[in-house]
Structures are given as structure tokens and as C-alpha cells.
Amino acid sequence: MQLPREVIVGNGTIERVTEVFRRLGFTESAFIIAGSKTYDVAGKIVKELLEEDGIEVNRFLVESATVKDVEAVEEELKALKPQVVFGVGGGTKIDVAKLSSAHQKVPFISVPTTASHDGIASPVSAVKGFEKPYSVMAQAPIAIIADTNIIMQAPWRFGVSGCGDVIAKFTAVKDWKLAHEEKNEYYGEYAASLALMSAKLVMRNAELIKPEKEEGLRVLLEALISCGVSMSIAGSSRPCSGSEHLFSHALDMIKSNHAMHGEQCGVGTIMMAYLHRANWKCIRRTLKMLGAPTNAHELGIEKKDVVKALETASTLRPERYTILNKLNLHHEAYERLAKITEVI
Numbered sequence: 001m002q003l004p005r006e007v008i009v010g011n012g013t014i015e016r017v018t019e020v021f022r023r024l025g026f027t028e029s030a031f032i033i034a035g036s037k038t039y040d041v042a043g044k045i046v047k048e049l050l051e052e053d054g055i056e057v058n059r060f061l062v063e064s065a066t067v068k069d070v071e072a073v074e075e076e077l078k079a080l081k082p083q084v085v086f087g088v089g090g091g092t093k094i095d096v097a098k099l100s101s102a103h104q105k106v107p108f109i110s111v112p113t114t115a116s117h118d119g120i121a122s123p124v125s126a127v128k129g130f131e132k133p134y135s136v137m138a139q140a141p142i143a144i145i146a147d148t149n150i151i152m153q154a155p156w157r158f159g160v161s162g163c164g165d166v167i168a169k170f171t172a173v174k175d176w177k178l179a180h181e182e183k184n185e186y187y188g189e190y191a192a193s194l195a196l197m198s199a200k201l202v203m204r205n206a207e208l209i210k211p212e213k214e215e216g217l218r219v220l221l222e223a224l225i226s227c228g229v230s231m232s233i234a235g236s237s238r239p240c241s242g243s244e245h246l247f248s249h250a251l252d253m254i255k256s257n258h259a260m261h262g263e264q265c266g267v268g269t270i271m272m273a274y275l276h277r278a279n280w281k282c283i284r285r286t287l288k289m290l291g292a293p294t295n296a297h298e299l300g301i302e303k304k305d306v307v308k309a310l311e312t313a314s315t316l317r318p319e320r321y322t323i324l325n326k327l328n329l330h331h332e333a334y335e336r337l338a339k340i341t342e343v344i
């Protein structure tokens, strides 16, 4: 079980980067991976603060998260041999930092600039170019420095996506339990409870979670970080990724770049909750309250793509047993599901 040793969430926490670096036992060198925008917003500050303290810092900017990006970073890491890697950014930059540092056996510190998904704290990484469209195991961050002042500057849509990714744990945990009951799959009660509690906390505090509101953002960040930790405890993404994530991955394959990960997972959760005979209306209501998409139109996709994604979702990851495998529905039934839940 790999868990973060330091988690710092709050206003201005980026100022404490050197303190965290030293406390973790590092003394000499660091490597920053960021995008051009996230470098300006946060990466530069990290670099300057560390350099002021006499630490050697190199940086590498990436704009996507492909196998090639990871390989390019690994070459740099091999040559420079830094003591620690900082991943500064939203999803993609952190994913590249996490996977390349894991391959090169260098510890990794997560400095998120958005709260758009649980990858900011998880041990898994989503990188394009592998055979499968979902995440692979990398390593958990040794520390997470989440500065709410920086994260609040990102468009609010990122936060909405993060809420969708947390609420998705409702059905992810149900799918995991189902796989345990029907396929005798390992089920970790502690990891499952942690993921589920995060989803409940976000739903209960939905009214607090709105733009410019630090209190709500902290709830969301703590939920996302707890979800990441639950994956570290489980040793896989199981507590956080079930049929609703498979629906989102299927949508990505049908049409990429139409909506954000958490937005798609949120809509998936409405439909999968219906299949699990859970309270899908409550999930839909909460997503609406948060301003998250709840239907095909709001996701910017066509109705037929929803049905197609539902049909292909269960085939993407055969070893991950979910409610979709259990029910094994056909085209008409999926269409009915999407209509009843008002997704189409």
C-alpha cells in the first residue's frame, strides 16, 4: 500500500513547497513537469521557491498525455536523475509525471491546478497510446500540495467535472460489491467505504460547492484525494471506477474530446444507478444542482452515441465485472434505459 505522506490543502499552500521538499528528506534536485499554462500559473512559483533555497530544478513542458510524452520525460529523468518529480497541472500533466516517475523509480509530488478528477491523488495514470482506453497502475504521490487559491482560478467547469467523478463512486462501489458476490472478486470494505463516503460528502455539501467558494472547493478536493487514497488501499482503481466509467471510456472511443471525464461519468452514474435499482433521481438532482450535465444534449453528443456507448461499455474491460455484464441488455433495453433516466 503506497500512501501520500503529506497532504496540504488550503489557500497559499504552494508557498510551503520547499518545506515539504525538505521534510520528505530531499536536499538537492527536483524536476517539474507542467503544461505551458499550468507552468505560468503554478510551475514557475514552485521552481522559483525551490531555487531560492539552493535546489537544482529542471523543467519539462508537455501538452498531451501520450506514451511518447511519457518516454520523452523518461529520457530526461534518466539523464538528470532528480531526487523527486513534481507534476504541476490538471489531468494530463499529472498523469505523465506519475507514470514516467514510476517507471524511473523517482518519487512524485502532485501539485494540482484543477479539481477535475481523482487522478490528482490516485496511483493510476490515464495515458493515450496503450492498447486499452483506461488507466494503468503507476505510483501514488508521496505528497499532494493543493493550493485552493490557484485551483479557484481554473474555469468552474473543472470543479463540476470533479464532482461528477466523485459521485461516480456510488455505482463504482456497487459494481465492486456485485463482482465480489457473484465472481468472488477481492473486495476491500475499507477502500469501498472511503470511496463511498467521499461521494456522500460531496452530495451532502452540493449547495456549498460553487464558484469562488473556498469552503466547497475544500470539500471537493478532500473527496478527490480520499478517492485517490482508496485506490491505493485497494491496489487498483476498483473502488472508484465501475460501469459508469466504462460508459465514459466508451464515449471517448466513439467521439473523443466532447465533454470532460467527470461530466461523462456523472451521466453514466445516473443510468447505472437505475440498473442497480438505486436512487438515480437523487443523483440526477444533485448533478443538476451542481450545474453538471445530466443528458446527451448537455454533454454535446448525439442520442445514438449514448446508446452505442452503453452497448460497447461492457466489452472494453472484460475482467471488470459490473452490472452491465450481469444484466447483458440489448439495444432496445439500453435505449429504454437512457430514455427513462432522461439522458436522451
Ligand SMILES: [Zn+2]
Binding pocket: 117, 118, 165, 240, 241, 245, 261, 265
Ligand atoms: Zn474517474
